[in-house]
Amino acid sequence: MSRLYLIRHGKPAATWGGHDDDPGLDETGRVQAEAARDFLLALPPEERPRLVVSSPLARCRETAEPTAEALGIAVEIDPGVGEIPTPAALAAESRGEWLRQAFQGAWAEIEGDLDxxxxxxxxxxxxxxRGDTAVFSHFVAINAVISVLTGEDRVVSFRPDHTSITIxxxxxxxxxxxxxxxxASTGVL
Incomplete structure (x- = not known):
């Protein structure tokens, strides 16, 4: 069996529903990215990741970079571990409200043009x-994986904090x- 480390991105400079639809990390997020790197590098050699994969979004890429640099490898970008797709007809400023509604229900109940x-x-x-990989992803994508593995139908059954590492x-x-x-001890934001 190989280990996979599923890591939520560090604290972004802006949140969903803000003006920037692809914010990078703020200073706290950069410190969190370094702490995630330090945790992963402190693992026994046989448990350390050998690959680093990231969602295409800046907050994940920037969280992944310190780990990849320390391992001497490039970050592999994988849209398959990216953020939940927003319905095509939804205006960008409405994404926050759409997500808040989605968070209240089950996966099959999310409104949109996607299953x-x-x-x-x-x-x-x-x-x-994937094995022996650090995967930098998002709150909703991590909930998606946890829900599949636990059989939970609710969209939010786990509130991973920034740079939370699920094994x-x-x-x-x-x-x-x-x-x-x-x-996280507070909400998604």
Missing amino acids: YDAWRQQVAQALQG LETDGKTLTLIEKGRE
Whole structure:
């Protein structure tokens, strides 16, 4: 079995619903990214990640960079571990309200032009073939994976804090949850 580390990005310079639809990290987020790197590098050599994968969004890429640099490798960008897709017809300024509504229900109840229940399965499948990898992703994508592994239908059943590290194992075909990362004591923001 190989280890997978599913890491929520560090604190962004702006939140969803703000003016910047792809914010990078703020100073706290940069410190959090370095702390995630330090945690991963302090693992026993046989448990350390050998690959670094990130969502395409800046906050994840910037969180992944210190780990990749320390390992001497490039960050691999994988849209399969990216943010939940917003319905095409939804105005950018409405994304925050759409997410708040989605957070209240089950995956199959999310309104939009996509089958979000199938989307969460795809996020988990994007991880199955990866081993010894640090994957930098998002609050909702991490909830998608946890929901698949625990059989939970609610969109939010886990509140991973910024740079929370959830540990999974894979044999290349299946995923097993080993340990959920640190949860936020406040809301998603």
